[in-house]
Amino acid sequence: MSNPRVTGAIRYAQDVEFEGMLHASILRSPYPHARILRVDASAVPDSVVVLTPDDIGDFGSYGCQIQDQTVLPRERVRFVGDPVVAVAAPTKREADEALNLIDVEYERLPGVFDAVEAVAEGAPLVHEHHAISENDAAYFGIRPQEGTNICHRFRIRHGDMEEGFKQADVVVEETYRTPGAQHAAMEPHASVARWQDGRLEIWTGTQTLFNLRMDLAGIFNIPESQIRIISPPMGGAFGAKTFVRTEAIAACLAQKAGRPVKVVLSRYEEWLTLNRHPATLQVKLGARADGTLVAKRVVCWVDTGAYADCGPGVAQKMGYAAVGPYRIPQVWVDSLCVYTNLPPNGAFRGYGAMQAVWASERTMDVLAAKLGMDPLELRLKNVLVDGDQFCTGEIMHDVHFIECLHAAAGTIGWADNKQGKGLCVLMKGMQTPSRASIVVEANDDGGYTVHCATAEMGQGAWYSIRLMAAELLGVELEKVHYAEPDTDLAPYDTRTTSSRSTYMMGRALVEAVRDLKRKGELGYGECVNKGGLDPDTGQGIASTHWHQGAAAAEVRVDEETGKFQVLKLYTSIYAGHVVNRPGAELQNEGSMIMGLGTTLFEEIAFEDGQPANANLSDYNLPAAGDLPESFTSDLFEREGAEVHGLGETALPPVPPAIGNALYSLGIHVTDLPLSAEKVLNAIDSRQQAKGGRT
Amino acid sequence: MKIHFKVNGTPTEVEAQADEMLLEVLRRELDLRSVRATCGIGICGACTALVDGEPISTCIFLAPLAEGCEITTVEGLSGDHPVQRAFEEEHAFQCGYCTPGMILTARSFLEENPAPSDEEIKVALGGNLCRCGCYVKIIRAVKKAARG
Numbered sequence: 001m002s003n004p005r006v007t008g009a010i011r012y013a014q015d016v017e018f019e020g021m022l023h024a025s026i027l028r029s030p031y032p033h034a035r036i037l038r039v040d041a042s043a044v045p046d047s048v049v050v051l052t053p054d055d056i057g058d059f060g061s062y063g064c065q066i067q068d069q070t071v072l073p074r075e076r077v078r079f080v081g082d083p084v085v086a087v088a089a090p091t092k093r094e095a096d097e098a099l100n101l102i103d104v105e106y107e108r109l110p111g112v113f114d115a116v117e118a119v120a121e122g123a124p125l126v127h128e129h130h131a132i133s134e135n136d137a138a139y140f141g142i143r144p145q146e147g148t149n150i151c152h153r154f155r156i157r158h159g160d161m162e163e164g165f166k167q168a169d170v171v172v173e174e175t176y177r178t179p180g181a182q183h184a185a186m187e188p189h190a191s192v193a194r195w196q197d198g199r200l201e202i203w204t205g206t207q208t209l210f211n212l213r214m215d216l217a218g219i220f221n222i223p224e225s226q227i228r229i230i231s232p233p234m235g236g237a238f239g240a241k242t243f244v245r246t247e248a249i250a251a252c253l254a255q256k257a258g259r260p261v262k263v264v265l266s267r268y269e270e271w272l273t274l275n276r277h278p279a280t281l282q283v284k285l286g287a288r289a290d291g292t293l294v295a296k297r298v299v300c301w302v303d304t305g306a307y308a309d310c311g312p313g314v315a316q317k318m319g320y321a322a323v324g325p326y327r328i329p330q331v332w333v334d335s336l337c338v339y340t341n342l343p344p345n346g347a348f349r350g351y352g353a354m355q356a357v358w359a360s361e362r363t364m365d366v367l368a369a370k371l372g373m374d375p376l377e378l379r380l381k382n383v384l385v386d387g388d389q390f391c392t393g394e395i396m397h398d399v400h401f402i403e404c405l406h407a408a409a410g411t412i413g414w415a416d417n418k419q420g421k422g423l424c425v426l427m428k429g430m431q432t433p434s435r436a437s438i439v440v441e442a443n444d445d446g447g448y449t450v451h452c453a454t455a456e457m458g459q460g461a462w463y464s465i466r467l468m469a470a471e472l473l474g475v476e477l478e479k480v481h482y483a484e485p486d487t488d489l490a491p492y493d494t495r496t497t498s499s500r501s502t503y504m505m506g507r508a509l510v511e512a513v514r515d516l517k518r519k520g521e522l523g524y525g526e527c528v529n530k531g532g533l534d535p536d537t538g539q540g541i542a543s544t545h546w547h548q549g550a551a552a553a554e555v556r557v558d559e560e561t562g563k564f565q566v567l568k569l570y571t572s573i574y575a576g577h578v579v580n581r582p583g584a585e586l587q588n589e590g591s592m593i594m595g596l597g598t599t600l601f602e603e604i605a606f607e608d609g610q611p612a613n614a615n616l617s618d619y620n621l622p623a624a625g626d627l628p629e630s631f632t633s634d635l636f637e638r639e640g641a642e643v644h645g646l647g648e649t650a651l652p653p654v655p656p657a658i659g660n661a662l663y664s665l666g667i668h669v670t671d672l673p674l675s676a677e678k679v680l681n682a683i684d685s686r687q688q689a690k691g692g693r694t
Numbered sequence: 695m696k697i698h699f700k701v702n703g704t705p706t707e708v709e710a711q712a713d714e715m716l717l718e719v720l721r722r723e724l725d726l727r728s729v730r731a732t733c734g735i736g737i738c739g740a741c742t743a744l745v746d747g748e749p750i751s752t753c754i755f756l757a758p759l760a761e762g763c764e765i766t767t768v769e770g771l772s773g774d775h776p777v778q779r780a781f782e783e784e785h786a787f788q789c790g791y792c793t794p795g796m797i798l799t800a801r802s803f804l805e806e807n808p809a810p811s812d813e814e815i816k817v818a819l820g821g822n823l824c825r826c827g828c829y830v831k832i833i834r835a836v837k838k839a840a841r842g
Contacts, residue, residue, distance in 0.1 A: 007773045186732045186740050235790070236788075238825070266734065585831075589827055594825075621823050627829055627830070
């Protein structure tokens with residue numbers, strides 16, 4: 001038996017050890033918004049290295065899309081958990097004890113904790129200015145609105161929305177809310193930094209080696225070539241292990257200490273490091289009496305917390321995902337990425353699609369009810385097919401929504417009875433533009449080594465790339481070795497996100513193997529996908545490659561208590577060509593289970609900016625017992641088809657499928673999660689609408 | 695203080711603080727890295743070790759309480775234990791972080807209940823969380839291990 005995951009032999013970033021290494025702890029702000037008046041660390045013993053805001057004067061600011069962050073905040077803290085002082089000591093215990101000896105004096109400032117309130121006139125400003133980052137993660141036109149909390153405004157202007165609504169026989173309008181959520185990867189964020197002859201080396205679980213290296217180069221004002229990032233396998237990531245997280249603090253402490261420093265976050269600190277964007281979406285949708293969609297208007301308020309991180313990108317993706325995979329001639333979208341005094345929000349499996357699909361697909365069923373139409377028929381009538389134009393202007397190809405929808409409907413016996421049943425269709429973009437490159441090296445022993453920056457977080461990417469390489473090279477799998485991603489050895493890759501790696505790196509690999517066969521020793525290949533959207537009109541290429549699927553759910557509701565059971569959950573995902581069947585199933589099932597948590601109970605509670613359930617007792621994750629009685633999925637393949645990424649496709653359609661199943665019983669809940677309390681309130685509203693409940 | 699216990703069959707003496715948890719001691723003193731911190735409050739099962747055969751959350755188990763006990767971690771299984779073999783054959787993991795805890799819990803459970811139903815497996819694994827969401831295949835692996 002050799003699999004290191006089964007024998008326990010696998011080593012994560014938290015397991016990296018060096019002689020003389022120190023352990024870090026971080027003193028964090030107890031206030032959501034405050035001025036730092038004084039930091040007194042004089043009582044800390046000399047054996048402990050202390051990093052205060054005074055130490056970071058020479059360091060550059062950073063941020064993958066907006067340059068709004070410094071290693072420690074210089075004057076103001078902006079959320080509960082903002083790091084103020086970092087220490088490093090020979091043991092973690094000594095580091096923790098040193099934190100108790102540090103005195104920080106604050107002057108509290110008014111805060112804002114809701115994105116809709118944060119855009120209102122007179123709201124406290126979280127940042128005075130919005131500087132667009134030079135990191136290549138700022139890959140699109142970012143439109144900060146100076147003097148406001150809006151760090152990016154993405155718009156779609158397709159046709160004439162006002163004119164469209166005039167043609168509508170039926171119009172529905174609704175507002176939806178989705179809360180913050182925690183990625184809760186089982187392995188916390190961990191990194192080890194050391195300086196060797198002026199070069200910075202960092203071992204860290206990261207999905208974004210090159211973006212991280214760019215930001216660190218800016219912070220320390222050294223060339224990127226002076227920084228080496230190595231990413232060991234991660235114990236889950238789900239978007240949380242992206243861009244700068246613990247690495248800058250580890251590197252600053254290591255520089256000051258002259259020794260390697262390890263940072264491993266506590267579980268509580270995970271909630272203070274990166275979460276999923278809470279969002280409010282207002283959707284207005286119009287159709288002709290026959291169900292033909294004519295106009296759609298969407299406003300998204302996307303709460304990015306105290307620092308933008310990749311929030312602008314999330315808001316953009318949420319903006320076009322909220323239109324849905326439909327032919328709609330007149331579309332108007334404003335998606336606002338908004339600062340608040342909450343912990344930063346960033347990439348989370350689905351990247352804005354979950355929030356968008358919840359609002360969009362719930363609205364489809366509300367419209368169907370008002371039209372008196374079957375929700376499946378309404379979707380089939382309007383859903384995009386090959387050759388259709390999306391609201392971005394791009395022409396769709398390789399489109400499979402109809403077969404996914406039919407499979408979903410068939411699984412829950414939609415044709416026989418629609419009570420307690422719900423459907424959802426989903427379209428999700430892939431990172432566009434982006435670039436993947438890879439090197440394949442022939443070894444003396446007849447084997448091959450693959451060098452690329454695709455990170456392993458449990459999705460099985462290393463295995464899939466090895467499988468593809470072995471097939472292309474015509475050798476046994478055992479002959480192909482995958483080198484741990486290392487920026488000193490691997491060529492550039494945009495990042496391991498958006499379900500792009502098997503597709504993009506797989507295509508680069510084909511080129512690399514072709515090159516190797518020509519040259520004999522070393523082969524290089526790359527894959528570039530071009531495109532992008534105009535941020536002011538939303539026109540262009542949103543995605544060169546679409547992730548597509550559908551979901552179906554069946555529920556049973558206890559009308560007295562509002563509790564309900566998901567009896568059946570199913571997703572149909574278009575996979576094109578599956579490289580690793582068990583791995584693909586695991587990704588799909590894992591997405592569905594995470595979607596189930598989002599639907600039923602996951603929600604970060606804040607009280608005046610203080611996280612109120614930041615532990616795994618008060619914040620529940622799905623366990624084995626939460627699996628529905630019937631829990632199945634299909635991955636559709638086509639002869640000769642391209643690989644379609646599927647690392648997250650099955651998450652976003654789960655909440656609306658279940659929400660629509662409740663709606664089929666007249667239970668209309670607009671806000672996630674679908675708690676018994678909300679369901680009961682919706683039952684009461686239904687009774688009142690029917691003429692009062694006894 | 696010194697603590698004496700048997701780890702994976704070997705009598706061992708370790709140095710620990712009186713208020714330290716077993717998790718820290720196993721990782722630091724004995725380099726047993728399959729025992730992993732996640733929740734810190736005994737909810738998730740990633741830090742599971744068998745203490746006298748019982749699955750225990752070592753993140754909330756004071757190290758001195760292990761004095762004289764027999765401790766088993768995944769490093770102490772052969773690598774070819776039927777539960778390990780079943781997990782590998784059924785692909786019952788993704789990131790692998792929770793896997794050792796799952797395997798130990800399943801091993802202990804199968805000794806009590808050698809022919810469990812799906813429902814019984816779900817209950818038995820209730821204290822072992824997998825954020826990757828591999829439960830379908832984990833349940834299948836436990837059933838396979840039960841069949842031998």
